[in-house]
Amino acid sequence: xxxxxxxxxxxxxxxxxxxxxxxxxxxxxxxxxxxxxxxxxxxxxxxxxxxxxxxxxxxxxxxxxxxxxxxxxxxxxxxxxxxxxxxxxxxxxxxxxxxxxxxxxxxxxxxxxxxxxxxxxxxxxxxxxxxxxxxxxxxxxxxxxxxxxxxxxxxxxxxxxxxxxxxxxxxxxxxxxxxxxxxxxxxxxxxxxxxxxxxxxxxxxxxxxxxxxxxxxxxxxxxxxxxxxxxxxxxxxxxxxxxxxxxxxxxxxxxxxxxxxxxxxxxxxxxxxxxx
Numbered sequence: 001x002x003x004x005x006x007x008x009x010x011x012x013x014x015x016x017x018x019x020x021x022x023x024x025x026x027x028x029x030x031x032x033x034x035x036x037x038x039x040x041x042x043x044x045x046x047x048x049x050x051x052x053x054x055x056x057x058x059x060x061x062x063x064x065x066x067x068x069x070x071x072x073x074x075x076x077x078x079x080x081x082x083x084x085x086x087x088x089x090x091x092x093x094x095x096x097x098x099x100x101x102x103x104x105x106x107x108x109x110x111x112x113x114x115x116x117x118x119x120x121x122x123x124x125x126x127x128x129x130x131x132x133x134x135x136x137x138x139x140x141x142x143x144x145x146x147x148x149x150x151x152x153x154x155x156x157x158x159x160x161x162x163x164x165x166x167x168x169x170x171x172x173x174x175x176x177x178x179x180x181x182x183x184x185x186x187x188x189x190x191x192x193x194x195x196x197x198x199x200x201x202x203x204x205x206x207x208x209x210x211x212x213x214x215x216x217x218x219x220x221x222x223x224x225x226x227x228x229x230x231x232x233x234x235x236x237x238x239x240x241x242x243x244x245x246x247x248x249x250x251x252x253x254x255x256x257x258x259x260x261x262x263x264x265x266x267x268x269x270x271x272x273x274x275x276x
Contacts, residue, residue: 002242006262006272007033007068009208009246011219012254014042020059025255027063032275034065035206035246036106038097039073045097053103060105066276068206068244069108069150069180070101079138080114080131080158082123087134090114094138101147108150108205109142110180111135113157113168124158131158132172139174150205152180153196155188155217162186162196169203178205182248187227188217194231206244207236209261219250222261233270245272 008031013022019042026034038045043056060067077090094111101109114131117123142149151165151174159165162181169177179200183193185208197207209232211225212218222229236245245265251257265272 002240004207004236004241004243004245004270004272005033005066005276006265006274007031007035007066007244007246008258009035009037009071009248010042011035011037011071011248012250012258014039016254017042019043020056023056023059023063023065026258027065029255029259030274031258032063032065033068033244033246034060035068035110035248036070036104037073038070038100039076043100045070045072045093045100048096048099050103053100057104064275067104067106068246069110070097070104070106071110072097074112074115074154074156078115079112079134080116080127082127082130084130087130091134091137095141098138098142098145098147102145106147108178109138109147110152111138111149112152112154113159113165115156116158116160118156128158135172148177150178150180152208153182153185155185160185160189161191162199166199166203177203179203180206180208180246182208182210183227183232184208184210184212184217184219184248187212187214193227194235197232197235201239204241204243206246207241208246208248209265210247210249219248221249221251221257222247222264229265230268233265233268237270244276 010022210219
């Protein structure tokens with residue numbers, strides 16, 4: 001029987017060490033599938049440093065790792081801004097990240113849905129116009145470069161819920177685009193992660209796991225919050241999910257908390273492999 005692959009995100013290491021060091025730590029801990037955060041000082045996608053990307057790719061290959069996706073920090077960009085200058089900057093940032101993803105051999109480039117107006121809901125329809133056009137530009141670049149998009153739910157984004165994402169992909173003709181479903185991002189908007197997973201099931205490329213308290217947006221160690229991981233594990237097991245699961249945990253001891261999270265998932269009966 002095919003079982004899910006459990007990987008780890010470097011986001012938890014982003015402010016403490018460079019990408020090469022984080023990759024080495026994860027590889028030495030046994031992880032063979034990773035997702036890379038592209039933000040300085042960890043890894044700056046704007047720097048067209050061919051020697052560095054070659055070194056990182058060689059490191060990935062030496063350890064026998066699979067690089068699932070490259071992520072930009074959502075705090076630095078906004079594809080849904082009413083300002084064309086801001087949108088252009090965000091599209092250029094994604095364009096640079098796509099180039100770095102190609103150089104590193106990443107499978108996907110992770111894209112979010114900009115930022116909605118939290119205090120003026122009526123503005124969001126107009127922001128969607130900006131986002132729709134910007135997303136199409138990024139999609140065109142990704143297709144030409146050969147690094148396809150994987151779309152992620154985000155609590156601040158225009159497409160915050162599972163149903164929003166499903167609607168957008170179908171309405172815009174991106175029906176075959178895979179999705180990252182982040183359970184903590186869903187929990188932050190009050191969405192039941194189990195129901196969200198069911199909604200996006202045919203589209204799931206990666207499931208992000210971390211914990212959070214109700215009413216908060218956190219990426220805490222699994223077991224420290226209120227997300228029902230027993231229910232999530234049961235759904236993944238019952239529906240024989242065989243895709244990628246990535247632990248994306250932000251803490252003062254990311255490696256230890258990643259390992260603890262993996263152990264807790266196993267204790268809940270979720271079988272997985274660390275190797276693609």
